[in-house]
Amino acid sequence: xxxxxxxxxxxxxxxxxxxxxxxxxxxxxxxxxxxxxxxxxxxxxxxxxxxxxxxxxxxxxxxxxxxxxxxxxxxxxxxxxxxxxxxxxxxxxxxxxxxxxxxxxxxxxxxxxxxxxxxxxxxxxxxxxxxxxxxxxxxxxxxxxxxxxxxxxxxxxxxxxxxxxxxxxxxxxxxxxxxxxxxxxxxxxxxxxxxxxxxxxxxxxxxxxxxxxxxxxxxxxxxxxxxxxxxxxxxxxxxxxxxxxxxxxxxxxxxxxxxxxxxxxxxxxxxxxxxxxxxxxxxxxxxxxxxxxxxxxxxxxxxxxxxxxxxxxxxxxxxx
Amino acid sequence: xxxxxxxxxxxxxxxxxxxxxxxxxxxxxxxxxxxxxxxxxxxxxxxxxxxxxxxxxxxxxxxxxxxxxxxxxxxxxxxxxxxxxxxxxxxxxxxxxxxxxxxxxxxxxxxxxxxxxxxxxxxxxxxxxxxxxxxxxxxxxxxxxxxxxxxxxxxxxxxxxxxxxxxxxxxxxxxxxxxxxxxxxxxxxxxxxxxxxxxxxxxxxxxxxxxxxxxxxxxxxxxxxxxxxxxxxxxxxxxxxxxxxxxxxxxxxxxxxxxxxxxxxxxxxxxxxxxxxxxxxxxxxxxxxxxxxxx
Numbered sequence: 001x002x003x004x005x006x007x008x009x010x011x012x013x014x015x016x017x018x019x020x021x022x023x024x025x026x027x028x029x030x031x032x033x034x035x036x037x038x039x040x041x042x043x044x045x046x047x048x049x050x051x052x053x054x055x056x057x058x059x060x061x062x063x064x065x066x067x068x069x070x071x072x073x074x075x076x077x078x079x080x081x082x083x084x085x086x087x088x089x090x091x092x093x094x095x096x097x098x099x100x101x102x103x104x105x106x107x108x109x110x111x112x113x114x115x116x117x118x119x120x121x122x123x124x125x126x127x128x129x130x131x132x133x134x135x136x137x138x139x140x141x142x143x144x145x146x147x148x149x150x151x152x153x154x155x156x157x158x159x160x161x162x163x164x165x166x167x168x169x170x171x172x173x174x175x176x177x178x179x180x181x182x183x184x185x186x187x188x189x190x191x192x193x194x195x196x197x198x199x200x201x202x203x204x205x206x207x208x209x210x211x212x213x214x215x216x217x218x219x220x221x222x223x224x225x226x227x228x229x230x231x232x233x234x235x236x237x238x239x240x241x242x243x244x245x246x247x248x249x250x251x252x253x254x255x256x257x258x259x260x261x262x263x264x265x266x267x268x269x270x271x272x273x274x275x276x277x278x279x280x281x282x283x284x285x286x287x288x289x290x291x292x293x294x295x296x297x298x299x300x301x302x303x304x305x306x307x308x309x310x311x312x313x314x315x316x317x318x319x320x
Numbered sequence: 321x322x323x324x325x326x327x328x329x330x331x332x333x334x335x336x337x338x339x340x341x342x343x344x345x346x347x348x349x350x351x352x353x354x355x356x357x358x359x360x361x362x363x364x365x366x367x368x369x370x371x372x373x374x375x376x377x378x379x380x381x382x383x384x385x386x387x388x389x390x391x392x393x394x395x396x397x398x399x400x401x402x403x404x405x406x407x408x409x410x411x412x413x414x415x416x417x418x419x420x421x422x423x424x425x426x427x428x429x430x431x432x433x434x435x436x437x438x439x440x441x442x443x444x445x446x447x448x449x450x451x452x453x454x455x456x457x458x459x460x461x462x463x464x465x466x467x468x469x470x471x472x473x474x475x476x477x478x479x480x481x482x483x484x485x486x487x488x489x490x491x492x493x494x495x496x497x498x499x500x501x502x503x504x505x506x507x508x509x510x511x512x513x514x515x516x517x518x519x520x521x522x523x524x525x526x527x528x529x530x531x532x533x534x535x536x537x538x539x540x541x542x543x544x545x546x547x548x549x550x551x552x553x554x555x556x557x558x559x560x561x562x563x564x565x566x567x568x569x570x571x572x573x574x575x576x577x578x579x580x581x582x583x584x585x586x587x588x589x590x591x592x593x594x595x596x597x598x599x600x601x602x603x604x605x606x607x608x609x610x611x612x613x614x615x
């Protein structure tokens with residue numbers, strides 16, 4: 001951040017952590033390759049290409065082929081990181097993700113770059129807000145939405161060590177490094193409880209997690225104890241963590257994507273069946289107008305203030 | 321001269337002679353057996369895609385009973401040749417070939433399409449050994465085959481990749497994305513076979529969305545093109561053998577075939593894309609195929 005705002009924490013572009021992790025993996029394992037759709041620059045894979053030229057496979061602007069080639073590379077013993085703007089990767093190649101990767105159980109790592117509303121001004125064709133809803137509906141496909149650089153790197157390494165298809169959603173929106181206890185670990189299917197609290201629970205992932213922590217801090221000043229759960233692993237989801245959240249009696253979900261069908265949808269489904277509790281889902285409603293990412297987030301309440309307001313409302317509703 | 325001098329496939333080569341004519345005769349018998357066996361499967365199941373199974377039976381028999389270096393005891397061996405059935409609905413040929421090569425017991429063919437059978441309506445690699453990727457929706461097999469070939473190119477592995485596509489399937493854009501990239505990469509380890517039966521599900525390809533000039537299209541994408549009689553075993557084997565020579569380009573074999581080949585009333589009829597012969601038709605089909613074998 002600028003010197004004029006000394007109170008603000010340093011922020012990071014998670015793509016940097018992503019490419020560093022892939023390069024580290026590639027150093028130690030010849031099977032690691034990257035597959036791109038003319039997206040070397042937007043995936044920040046220029047250095048990877050220079051270091052491992054034979055292992056950077058650029059299929060050009062052809063997403064269906066890109067994902068099919070990724071599945072074929074896995075068949076040939078490689079561990080491909082298929083890296084492309086998430087709007088195109090998830091939508092254009094959806095059937096390849098379903099049939100060639102998930103149904104075929106091929107060891108492909110799909111990396112959706114610049115997810116959510118990173119391309120805010122470019123309009124709804126370039127917003128990737130449906131990807132989590134679409135992809136979590138696909139059986140046997142792991143879906144991870146990391147929140148900061150540490151978690152991005154950890155998710156990439158966990159994905160490489162997991163024998164099966166994985167989708168990792170990698171934001172380019174600046175985020176701070178989250179405060180974590182020493183020795184924290186990442187595991188597919190396990191949520192991270194970043195703050196304890198019994199009045200309300202906030203379940204967030206990706207770029208909304210640090211906003212959720214800020215919201216919890218603001219709520220604490222008002223005497224509301226909010227539990228904050230980072231649900232990076234959307235599929236498989238951590239049912240125990242949702243159950244613990246439901247025990248507070250009120251849940252707010254927050255994500256940079258469609259609430260219907262996304263993380264909010266997953267939490268609401270689970271709660272409706274197992275732990276009926278009031279749930280407020282924060283996310284986008286559908287096709288969005290043009291605007292900067294920050295403007296779009298603010299307009300839809302995807303800010304610390306918006307999350308806190310939703311939590312307050314649920315807590316006041318509980319006492320009625 | 322064998323196309324694959326480092327053949328590991330003892331089982332298939334045991335009955336073979338070195339001459340092309342003897343190899344072709346061996347494959348001809350196997351293809352005839354596949355036709356009879358897959359028709360029985362379809363009749364028993366009450367469903368299937370006999371038209372495309374019968375048009376591709378000779379191609380698949382050449383691959384499984386002569387060309388492919390595969391081992392049913394080590395179906396996932398890293399150096400194996402790969403066969404991808406891009407026209408995934410033609411499981412009749414794939415399942416009979418795999419059973420004929422002992423990837424699973426022949427008796428299991430009787431479970432075709434039954435509840436919980438490993439013999440799904442479209443191939444599933446997690447159910448059965450010897451299947452490389454799950455196909456069914458058209459336009460998927462070639463991109464996957466291209467990916468396997470790229471892995472082989474990077475590793476300088478000796479295996480070859482064979483992809484069987486329908487001709488109607490070439491109306492899928494993803495096939496040309498993959499064809500363009502294979503040409504660009506110079507994937508000499510990749511061979512595509514087009515089952516050019518000129519019929520798609522509803523009508524002739526040329527009436528629906530014309531493919532011609534098909535050979536020119538592949539050439540323009542950087543491919544080496546060979547056109548053969550897709551029911552001529554010697555011609556097919558020669559095209560596959562020749563393709564084994566070191567090449568800097570992928571090869572496409574446009575195999576001119578007839579849907580329903582081997583059964584007179586099914587031959588060149590779009591209506592038999594899917595369909596089940598009744599008892600009388602089945603008896604006639606089997607009689608014709610048995611007569612063909614004894615000729």
